Amino acid sequence: MGQVQSDENRPLPTHEELTKELANKFAEKCFTSLELYSFKDVFKSLADNQNEVRYLKQDTIAQFLGIPDILGVSPVLFQMVSYIGAFPFLQDAPAVLGLEQMVVVIAIMTSRYKQVLVKGASDRNKLLFRSLAVYDRKLSATYQEGVSSTTREADGSKADSTQPSVSGFAVDTPGDEENDDSDIEDDELVCSALDSLDYVGASQRKSVSTMHGAMIPADNFRKLVMLLLLVAPLGDQENLSSYADRVSGTELESLRERAECILAAFLDVEKSPGIKFHRFNAIVPVSMPYLFDGLGPLFEHFLFSKNLNLSQHTVEGPPVPVTSLPQPLLQDTGSIMNLNVLSQLSLFIPGSSLFRRVRLLYSGDDDGFSMGSFESKVFHWRAPTLLLVRGVRLSSETGHTGSGSESAFLSTLPPRRSPPGGTDGEQLTFGLYLSQPWKYTNRECFGGDDTTLFQLEPIHDVFMPSTLNKDYVSYLRPSSSTNHAGISFGCPPPHPTQTYRRTNTIPLGSISLVLDSSFEYGCFTHDQSSRGGAFQPSPARRFNFQDRFEVTHLEVWGCGGDEEAKIQAERWAWEAREAEARRRINLGTGDIEADRALLEMAGLIGGNRSGGSMG
Known part of the structure; x- marks a missing residue:
């Protein structure tokens, strides 16, 4: 009984202690020993030290990941990382990005957290929205006035011309459900993490930030989308600097145009200051379910240390053949496709x-x-x-x-x-x-x-x-x-x-x-x-x-792949030979036009055969 009394009087662990416990779980189950060793080496080489606290700064992360300065997205990305670093105690955000916090960030950005947090694993989009959102009472009030104005117009009532008209989309007429952010409160991913830490109780769970009125600023989201389009084809350990030609001149303008088309799905930038959660949650799973997938290969760079040279270990056997250069991401460009x-x-x-x-x-x-x-x-x-x-x-x-x-x-x-x-x-x-x-x-x-x-x-x-x-x-x-x-x-x-x-x-x-x-x-x-x-x-x-x-x-x-292309090329070559053979057919009558008319009636050349048009 005395032992029970002692356990009951023991103080509850702090958020810092629980975050460290969660990071240890992620490190043990989400990373290999080699990846974890590499990450610690990378963190040690990048971290700043202040008052015996080692942490990563915004410029350090941006430079290490190779984020192009011209996109202006580094502050947006750092806001995301600082928020996710506080997971699951999001009310403590922004977090100082120490070793444990970065383990949590990398596990979530690469979706490896699913090996630990099975329940609520599909809730990452909700967490990413929170990490991008801001709470501005003035912007939120402007948004609500616009929604009310649009709703009144949809109901046939005349809107007050002195009030700003702002809506989620130019000709969309949102209903009352668009003002409801209650679904952002029920974050199963956070609850799953708290359960894994035995951090239970209604009072603790109510402390999770609800962020009523939160929205993602349009300009921030535009910058992030440009980065997400840029990193979409990123392969394992592929450096983002190899895409430098995509962020200059006409390529940069094309990238910006694509981002504008994607942003238009969420709001009319001329009438709405930002993206509300209800719209984000309705569009992303359907129209762009792989929107954030490029962040995985990008943040996996933290798991590879350049100081770890495996080539020093000699292996007996035949020499490893030199691999050919990878194929280009897009072999041809068209009038539409790039x-x-x-x-x-x-x-x-x-x-x-x-x-x-x-x-x-x-x-x-x-x-x-x-x-x-x-x-x-x-x-x-x-x-x-x-x-x-x-x-x-x-x-x-x-x-x-x-x-x-x-x-x-x-x-x-x-x-x-x-x-x-x-x-x-x-x-x-x-x-x-x-x-x-x-x-x-x-x-x-x-x-x-x-x-x-x-x-x-x-x-x-x-x-x-x-x-x-x-x-x-x-x-x-x-x-x-x-x-x-x-x-x-x-x-x-x-x-x-x-x-x-x-x-x-x-x-x-x-x-x-x-x-x-x-x-x-x-x-x-x-x-x-x-x-x-x-x-x-x-x-x-x-x-x-x-x-x-x-x-x-x-x-x-x-x-x-190449096999399908080979079959198609063989088919095209066969059709070309057939078309050439038809052009050379001579029935021996001496009347070429009569011969062609007879062949057309037989359906061998002309409009009834695809090869006939080549004659």
Whole structure:
């Protein structure tokens, strides 16, 4: 009994002691002995010493990781690290970044913490939001006034013109749930860490900061996104300095443009000062689930010491062969695709399927804007593909009449029921990820459950596939029995018995993209109110809109390795030989035109064969 009395009277451990205990758990279960030895050596070489306390400063971390000064992101990154260093006692942030705090930071940034904290492991995004957020009563009040103003306008009441109108998105009408930050309080990752330390009790858990009204400043997030796009392809122990050419000149401008498109998914920078948690939590898991993955390889640099030279240990055996230089991250560039666009794609498509894996199969600029060229270049690729289409939004003025081809295309669309998603003449880029090979559509569409429709500019948006409606992709060549040839995504398949108000009108899906057979025009439809489509509505834009555009560029990129490329090259070579053989055929009649007419009737050359157009 005396022992029990002694235990009860023992003082509770301090936050510092518990943080050290958590760091020891991470060190034991999340790192190898070699990694831990390297980290201690790196920390010792970098740390400053004040009053016998060794710690890392902002400039030290930025310089060690190779963060480019021109991005101006070092203070943002240091704010994140200083906050996470206080985990799980976040109310103590910012933390002095000592050895134990950096162990916690690296474990969380590299996602190794999951080996210890199984419960709440998916809550890292919540912690990252907290680490980026600030609490400014003035900014928060401005935001709330804007939300109230927008809500009143949505309800039909006249807003006070003297009050600022600020909303989460330019034409979004947020409801009352957007003012609720209660979900940020229930942080399972923090609770899991406290449980692992036997730190229980309602009074202690209430001490976790709730951060009501917290938001990420728009400029801070823009800078961070530029860094995340830059480090997206970063490999193990690859130095960020090797990407120096991506942060200068036109490459830097391109990187900034991609960041603006991503930022537009969260807010209208002209009307909102920052990103609230409800919006962050709604968009990141759907539209950019791999947004923070690049931080893992970046912070793993702390686990490799240059002073540790393993080459000094000789190993008997044959000499190790010299490895060839790695392939470039992107072998070719197109009118749409470049390395920054590829990094943007890696926010929702695993980077292992993209970097050093994509190659250009078809380009409208080089191969011609025709379905025949598209088929000859794309149909024999047996690995996933990425289709990218860029265009300019057509005029939305009532009574506007464009060219004859534009009018012909618009006549195939149902009457417009939704406004455009932006201003006339704005550049748009849409795309589709397809894991199955392309083929002709008869009665059923094709595509797997991972088929993904997306938009890259002027806003980053992802439309996930439905598991019930599988009308993902339709490919219809022009023929006498086809009223609306072309490529469509998310539209019902053709049926001979299908009836529609107008037989020549395309039956658009609720979330769909349509390209005409000449690849001149396209139409993207987002009907938020309709349900049951092949693709799910946008998590960022909860309203109806329709964008009709003139196509300027169209590309298809194959996602695969050397084996897929070899098969495709062999197929192209075979088709070239076949086309050449057809050109040289002579039936011996002496009448070349008659011979060609006979061969066309037989379907050997001409419009019925893809190789005929090469003659």
